[in-house]
Amino acid sequence: xxxxxxxDMKYSEWAxxxxxxxxxxLQNRYLTFLSAWVNCFDEMQTNKDxxxxxxxxxRLWSEKKSSFCELLRNAENALSPRQFLETPPLSTMLKEDRxxxxxxxxTLYCQRAxxxxxxxxxxxxxxxxxxxITTAETTVxxxxxxxxxxxxxxxxAVMRFSKAIGELPHEIQLP
Amino acid sequence: MIPRIxxxxxxxxxxxxxxxxxxxxxxxxxxTGDDEKPAAVDNPIAEAVFCSGQRxxxxxxxNDASVAINVIAGGWTSDGTDVWALxxxxxxxxxxxLAQDGEPxxxxxxxxxxxxxLEAIRERFMDLPVVVLSSRDRSEVIxxxxxxxxxxxxxxxxNGSDSLTPxxxxxxxxxxxxxxxxxxxxxxxxxxxxxxxxxxxxxxxTGRGNILLLGETGTxxxxxxxxxxxxxxxxxxxxxxxxxxxxEGLQEDALFGHEKGAFTGAVGSKPGAxxxxxxxxxxxxxxxxxxxxxxxxxxxxxxxxxxxxxxxxEEVKLDIQVVLATNKNLDEYVRTGRxxxxxxxxxxxxxxxxxPLRDRRGDIPLLSEKLLEQHCSSIGATWPRAVDPAxxxxxMEYNWPGNVRELSNVLRxxxxxxxxxxxxxxxxxxxxxxxxxxxxxxxxxxxxxPSATVLSEVDELLMAMETFEFDKDYTKLNxxxxxxxxxxxxxxxxxxxxxxxxTKKMKPGQGPDGEINITGAVSCMMGKQLKTAKAADVVKRIxxxxxxxxxxxxxxxxLLEHIYGEVLRLRPKKPK
Numbered sequence: 218x219x220x221x222x223x224x225d226m227k228y229s230e231w232a233x234x235x236x237x238x239x240x241x242x243l244q245n246r247y248l249t250f251l252s253a254w255v256n257c258f259d260e261m262q263t264n265k266d267x268x269x270x271x272x273x274x275x276r277l278w279s280e281k282k283s284s285f286c287e288l289l290r291n292a293e294n295a296l297s298p299r300q301f302l303e304t305p306p307l308s309t310m311l312k313e314d315r316x317x318x319x320x321x322x323x324t325l326y327c328q329r330a331x332x333x334x335x336x337x338x339x340x341x342x343x344x345x346x347x348x349x350i351t352t353a354e355t356t357v358x359x360x361x362x363x364x365x366x367x368x369x370x371x372x373x374a375v376m377r378f379s380k381a382i383g384e385l386p387h388e389i390q391l392p
Numbered sequence: 393m394i395p396r397i398x399x400x401x402x403x404x405x406x407x408x409x410x411x412x413x414x415x416x417x418x419x420x421x422x423x424t425g426d427d428e429k430p431a432a433v434d435n436p437i438a439e440a441v442f443c444s445g446q447r448x449x450x451x452x453x454x455n456d457a458s459v460a461i462n463v464i465a466g467g468w469t470s471d472g473t474d475v476w477a478l479x480x481x482x483x484x485x486x487x488x489x490l491a492q493d494g495e496p497x498x499x500x501x502x503x504x505x506x507x508x509x510l511e512a513i514r515e516r517f518m519d520l521p522v523v524v525l526s527s528r529d530r531s532e533v534i535x536x537x538x539x540x541x542x543x544x545x546x547x548x549x550x551n552g553s554d555s556l557t558p559x560x561x562x563x564x565x566x567x568x569x570x571x572x573x574x575x576x577x578x579x580x581x582x583x584x585x586x587x588x589x590x591x592x593x594x595x596x597x598t599g600r601g602n603i604l605l606l607g608e609t610g611t612x613x614x615x616x617x618x619x620x621x622x623x624x625x626x627x628x629x630x631x632x633x634x635x636x637x638x639x640e641g642l643q644e645d646a647l648f649g650h651e652k653g654a655f656t657g658a659v660g661s662k663p664g665a666x667x668x669x670x671x672x673x674x675x676x677x678x679x680x681x682x683x684x685x686x687x688x689x690x691x692x693x694x695x696x697x698x699x700x701x702x703x704x705x706e707e708v709k710l711d712i713q714v715v716l717a718t719n720k721n722l723d724e725y726v727r728t729g730r731x732x733x734x735x736x737x738x739x740x741x742x743x744x745x746x747x748p749l750r751d752r753r754g755d756i757p758l759l760s761e762k763l764l765e766q767h768c769s770s771i772g773a774t775w776p777r778a779v780d781p782a783x784x785x786x787x788m789e790y791n792w793p794g795n796v797r798e799l800s801n802v803l804r805x806x807x808x809x810x811x812x813x814x815x816x817x818x819x820x821x822x823x824x825x826x827x828x829x830x831x832x833x834x835x836x837x838x839x840x841x842p843s844a845t846v847l848s849e850v851d852e853l854l855m856a857m858e859t860f861e862f863d864k865d866y867t868k869l870n871x872x873x874x875x876x877x878x879x880x881x882x883x884x885x886x887x888x889x890x891x892x893x894x895t896k897k898m899k900p901g902q903g904p905d906g907e908i909n910i911t912g913a914v915s916c917m918m919g920k921q922l923k924t925a926k927a928a929d930v931v932k933r934i935x936x937x938x939x940x941x942x943x944x945x946x947x948x949x950x951l952l953e954h955i956y957g958e959v960l961r962l963r964p965k966k967p968k
Contacts, residue, residue, distance in 0.1 A: 233498045241486055244527035245548050246410050252549035252558055253416035
């Protein structure tokens, strides 16, 4: 059922991961860094220390990428109403009943919430972020002589990705 | 003189890099003091102190509102000598055991811990402006924040509006909500009542509406009006002041202007103050003193921003901001029929009350320093440079019914009399009357009695007269000469009336008015016994101005008219 190899993650655990990755890191830190970069871009052209600092911060994306993949892979199951069957009072039902009922509510939820499609789109958005950041890293390292980093394009890509994560449901979905 | 803000956010517990990014983004100078390489920011809009609002102990991070409250209290004094212009408060504070990446694992309640901090701030610091710094924009959180008194929201990367940079967004929030000092350094003080009045002026100065300034005499209404102009979108336009100190006909002319031939003597056309302020701001001072007729004339320009000059039917559309000021209680004036309800209705949409000096005693040391500097510089003196602590205590304890103007007069006189002393001591300061000295506690709860106010006004006037120096620009002086002569004659005639009242002889059967004694009164004024004919000559000299002014003066006071009749009887020759 899952995408690109999901495992079972409880909603609360998934929500905590999302808060830390999306709110605490991507929105509060990474976007703030990119926005600050716009303001000190001229300085970077002449200041090696700043360029080094920018490169170091740019690379943080690569470090967080696998966690974002984990978050996306687990979104479908974490948001599924099947989780209701694993907590009281529904968890007191017979195991066979919970099995077939779980499959039914999960299928209904998948059709309505279209989480699978949304997650696929988010992987695409993530690839776009990856692409612009890799290009920027090459430019900042000075490997492309005379090239300039288009910070706005990185901000746009990151914000699109951030918006999509923010739009994922904030509670377990009813079927 | 840039404002100082406090940022309460968990990510600033240890990560300097995030703090530097935020400073670059918003244009802040990090003055927390723990970062060896704070971000270099050109022309910062504010100084920022960062605080995590958390405790770290043995690998566990705990949210604790008291940490933030203690930091706030450390930079906030109730007398306003030290205040935060604004607090930027995060909502989500990640807590719990530190994971491998050095970040807390997160716990239940982290998402809304900011609300708990906000609640604690409201309990202890009613006036502290709080703006929520968060990327979350879900409506239920916004509602909760508003209920707890948060004034606004801002995102770290500031993408509230595409057209504004994060720095501009924060600058706007500071402008609208911050308890910021007058950046021009003209209105001196950091007390909360003053900072709130400045904030109210910034909010009201939209460049379109009317602003009403209320405040006792000497509180600085003119200065605040100028501030409202300088911070408004009309700042680049003219700033025009109108005082209604002429007769009714002249008041109308001064405000509305006239066309050629509008009245006898109107040899050319002339714009009034409304037109002269076009594109800028017009201050109508002492609005409580304008005549009833003029009050009616003001309704249209204040409501529709349209005027017609006297003698013209052509309408002039006004593009101005109007500030009106008074020390009168306009509500009371409306009740007693001295002020039009309709006019009050049109002008009190944005009302700003300027605090009296007794309500902002914390500003007195700073004000004294600035005034000493000004008065010394105006007479080219280098001394005195400061007020000694005991004298400062005296200044702090006095009730100041004449407000900043009275403080300025006291210091001006002290500077004049003590050019050779480096320090001003208590005996150098002639403050009002000893009976007016009140203890700090009584002063906080009492308002000055009318008699104290009157006495202080006389005292203030005397001091102003003793220290007054004319402008050395004689063209300016020449222009003011007719008004100066008239004012001088009015002052002397009022002095005469007071002396007549003081020397009245009360005899049985003569009623409550008593018998006037002109010779006695004039002798009292001159400080020596005069003969009757000489006293009559003095009276004639006192009130002898041009014929029109003399008639106006006599018409204004029955007693004066009577005295003048008596004097003419004694010395019949009329003035030329």
